[in-house]
Amino acid sequence: MSAGTGPDNLPWWATGVLLPVINVVLALIVSAIVILAIGEDPLGAMWTMVQGALGTSEGLGYTLYYATSLIFTALAVAVAFHGGLFNIGGEGQAYLGGLGVGLVCLAVGDMPWYLVLPLSVLGGAAFGALWGAIPGYLQAYRGSHVVITTIMFNFIASSLMVYLMVNVLIRPGQMSPESAQFDKATFLPLVQDMAAAIGIQMNPSPLNFSLFLALAACVLVWAFIWHTRWGFALRTVGANENAARYAGIDPKKVIIIAMALSGALAGLLGVNEIHGVQHRLLLNFPAGMGFTGIAVALMGRNHPAGIVPAAILFGMLYQGGTELIFDYPSISRELVVVIQGVVILFAGALEHMFRPALVRLFTPKPAGV
């Protein structure tokens, strides 16, 4: 599933650009049908969404804020995918990662944010990595399938977090299960304040420094997968475990590392949500972003260069969806979830339907037939 020229000799832009565009257009057509079934105007609704997502600096800020979280969870899916693993546990890993981030931020007191950030990144990555590495270990050494285990771990993470928030981390004298607020000094700077410092006026949005962290993660993941020895081992195991073994690669170790790395990336969602925006620990902050990461990764062909635009597109859908309800009250924001599901169907499950059709289109017909 990697980008580039496949065995069927499709040019890179056909797999990397044309195929995803076809997937999105089909997904949009399906959602247009849903909107028509509700009795609303699909083109008007989509225009409202685009305007809501990109038309104002506030909308743009929200779009990129959602995209930041999605880049992390999609990179998580992509790293595992290159190792031949399907990590559905991004949601739980992000949840635990947020716990790690929160514990760091609660512990550091009034340390300035630029000193806290490396620690909170470490905390989020470590907790996420642990929650990914256990299913990885169980697959590598105990033979349980990572798909099932990560699903189970999502539920276990959710129960664990409820227990911790209700019984341990809750701020005393408070009814709702939320921790104390972090010290103001630790807050990550908002992009609107950074822009104001160089004279650009932006309306308030939760977009924060994490965006740059997400972009840096893209570069690091790209370098890791395609330009390191470990990345090569990862892709070899993903392509053919037996061949990897004969080449002297230990697939068990690779599987655990891949799942740990995948979990660490998902855990960084916590930096954006907890360290960047909420400034306290609370329940359910991953809000399905771990699952949306699957759609983003599939659409971005598991390549950082594809994941960034795909994450921005889904960020637009999220932000546009919230704007939609003001003009079209009968369309709820769950329309984004439908689009997400349909994208996974077209870009993932029905991959083998579209690709051969493209191959036929690009293969010159033999002469004389």
Place this chain on the structure above:
Amino acid sequence: MMDSYFWLLSLLDSMLRLATPLLLAALAGFFSERAGVVDIGLEGKMLMAAFAAAATAAATGSAGLGLLAAIGASLLLALLHGFACITHRGNQVVSGVALNITAMGLTAVLGNAWFEMGGRTPNLPATARFGELTLPLAETLRGIPVLGSFYSEVVSGHNILVYLALALVPLTAWVAYRTRFGLRLRAVGENPAAVDTAGISVPALRYQAVLIAGLLCGLAGAYLSTAQGAGFQTNMTAGKGYLALAALILGKWKPVPTLLACLLFAAADALQTRLQGVVMPGLGEVPVQLIEALPYLLTVLLLAGFMGKAIPPKASGRPYVKER
């Protein structure tokens, strides 16, 4: 003494109610997975069915029509799963995830648009639901200590779908282990090439299995919204499809052990609501979250081989490619 006996009876009673949707979905998973098609999409099919049942029952006032709509909706998703995984040899897990997410979005969007109640459907009157059946002699036998009250409290007084689900366990076992169809079904999940060599169509068998799974998920969904509940709520399956999958694994892909796993999970669920805030002597307050997470922990432990070994059907998850 009598008090704790009645406490136990009411626990068993709610255990049966809670086990039914799990059991129906787990049996659905049984047919699909034994035929070699992994079904992560139990959750989505149930959810879609629950919505279709509640919406239809609300519109027509008939639980029966609701059930038909539920089965229809679930079958459509099952067909889509088959189309992606069998016809186009797509990744079965990815397809299942796609179905779950699509169902979650679609039910919320349509429910919100059609009923304007924030994704809920109107409360169904008793006539549009599956009512409780009083089994013969339940009232007469009530007076008899122990057995009589067991019969009238636990065995009697459920809706038809509960009894149907329980009856489906021996039926499933019989179909799977005593019929030609069952033999072929299991064979196609273990060694599809052998089935193909015998001149039997692998895709046709797998489609049948996937459609049976759709039918059973339809029953499970209708149970949630028109028997146990009185209407649809957003995401009302709340992970029951995954729990059913866990029960199937814990039951090692066999009907009767799967039933026991469903009963165990349902008992944990029933206990959890009853133990909220209860202080156990010597243990302190029982963390309900631990009981909540127990089914998943058990499944992980079993799959990891720390308590017995669960071996999935050999060909499950692998699309069949006929050799040329």
